[in-house]
Amino acid sequence: MRIRIVDAFTDRPFTGNPAGVMLLDAFPDDTRLQRIALEVNHAETAFAHPLPEGADADWALRWFTPATEVAMCGHATLATAHVLHTTGAHTGPVRFATRSGVLSATPREDGSITLDFPTAPLTRVEPPAGLSEALGAEPLTAFDTGPNIGDLLIEVADEKTVLGLSPDLKSLAALSERGIIATARADNPAEGHDFVSRCFFPRIGIDEDPVTGSAHTALAPYWSERLGRPDLTGFQASARGGLVRTELRGDRTLLTGRAVTTIDGELLA
Known part of the structure; x- marks a missing residue:
């Protein structure tokens, strides 16, 4: 095969x-x-x-x-x-x-290639106990992303904080159904992206995912509301890195x- x-x-x-x-x-x-x-x-x-x-x-x-x-x-x-x-x-x-x-x-x-995926429904929640210690950063907000992806979306202070994360993966695994999406607004949108993220999924055998399309079905509605635009570009700041262009269309999100x-x-x- x-x-x-x-x-x-x-x-x-x-x-x-x-x-x-x-x-x-x-x-x-x-x-x-x-x-x-x-x-x-x-x-x-x-x-x-x-x-x-x-x-x-x-x-x-x-x-x-x-x-x-x-x-x-x-x-x-x-x-x-x-x-x-x-x-x-x-x-x-x-x-x-x-x-x-x-x-x-x-x-x-x-x-x-443009993917047409369901938009993740975001529900604001209280950060779970131990999240700050496990993630290694203080969450500004926390959102449940619904059953399709089962992540916890966390905004932190800034891009530098996202880039510097070194989480306790064993502790992090117990805090969501699938994993943690950590995100912040881009320091300099002129560099070609509007927000940054990193995704940690130790619960399903992936310590850090290099570029996560499904996470952007939650990142797109979150940042589109914050920034007031339906079309955005996200940079997932893993060691390999990658760009995802997002377009919010109500209950659907386009990922390119x-x-x-x-x-x-x-x-x-």
Whole structure:
């Protein structure tokens, strides 16, 4: 079976967020999918197979971390769409049937791809006890992001604070269903981004995710309200880093980025 490694939300190899992508005829049993994802050992591995004509979507899509299946993943969806379009397995917009409903990906003339995802519902909450100590920074606000992503969105003082975070990951794992999104307004928007973020998911086997598309379905409504604009660009300030362009459309959020295939090979086992 053919497997590819694709760097998503970047146009340069070895940056952005790497994802495994496998195009299949049908899904094997969950144990095998989980073992492959553990072997790939990236934040997510995406598995997709075509659906018959007349179905509500074109391809079925699932995402696995090295430890578990997840309900939504932006960068591995972008990576899958990139593989479909660059290999000719699908042309034009593609609809994916997923645990989070039908998600679409549309290629653009400039080579980028736009994902259409549900906007995360934000509910203000009190920061949980121990968050400041676990995160290593004082939260200004805290928001629950709803069932699709299950994160806690935290604004901290400034971009420097986000960049300097060195959290206690074991303690952080107990504070949300999936993980923590730490964010701040960009110090200098002239550098090409409006806000910065970092995402920590030790509960699902990912200490820090390089670039998290799903988190931007919460970051987009948060910062669009704060900054008064529907179109923004976020920079996820991990070691690899990546840019996500966001467009808020009510209960849907458009996420736009690029991707590049870095490895193309065969799974022999």
